[in-house]
Amino acid sequence: MVTADDKFGEYLKSKGLKFTPERRAILKEIFSFHEHFNVDQLYERLGRRISRATIYRTLSLLIESKLIEEIFRCQDRTSYEHIFGHPHHDHMLCIKCGKVIEFREDKIEKLQKAVCERHNFKSVEHRLVIKGYCEECAKNKGT
Amino acid sequence: MVTADDKFGEYLKSKGLKFTPERRAILKEIFSFHEHFNVDQLYERLGRRISRATIYRTLSLLIESKLIEEIFRCQDRTSYEHIFGHPHHDHMLCIKCGKVIEFREDKIEKLQKAVCERHNFKSVEHRLVIKGYCEECAKNKGT
DNA sequence: TTGCAATTGAGATTAAATTATAATTAGGAG
């Protein structure tokens, strides 16, 4: 069974890059929880021991190697999530409490594919984000 | 027939704000062409006579009043388009030449609506962006 | 073990977007 570690290691080797302790720690931390995260949260979770510069640089590599993906920007921050071992899905984002709801709708995927074919467009990635109010916040909207 | 001018004027009045020459000029410029635009392009189109600060502030008002919308960020810049008089549509973005292709797929819209209902999520806006290579750039990929 | 290119952290830098401020102005009241 191929692990995220294996995949990243292989990617690094293929590019002549090193699997440093910092990169290992970042990768391990990201794959140790399931929520979405931004750079600041990751910096805190890592005990502020690894510089932001290194985190930014490592995230770029993780995106390159298809282990994680940017999902959206919220309040000027980029959010990421790991995609290794997770099938593609889309997101609903509550603009009040920040909650993220994931969903998968195969029919939408298929329709997107059809649209691309119709326009001879070679899709590399696609992202659907629905912003609004989650059930909880919609209820408490008046308060 | 209600024009964009009318709608913006009404919005401003309802908020006790003024319809200044700068705001008129920005609105007129935006609705005088059909492509997507970012702040810099707008600043240039306006002959650099209106400060960026004013442009940013006016764009916020135009978004508030539902005359324009942010569509995506590309190379650290936010792109906008006018939506008044245009039915909702989604976008394909060529990551090589920057071309934008608009498309509308009612079935996708309906499926999104169904997903929101299933999660009791009150949608305010949604955005689907497909990034990849346009027909032209896909052909010339090797060169 | 050695050598060197890759990597790191700290701090400087960049650039989009926002904000503070003082002068100016739109537009309603009279």
Next chain:
DNA sequence: CTCCTAATTATAATTTAATCTCAATTGCAA
């Protein structure tokens, strides 16, 4: 039409995520 005042403007300063610089350090292949 004139007056008055809160809103608006431009300029310049500020904020802040992200990137870059560089000297010191280190992974790793030979």
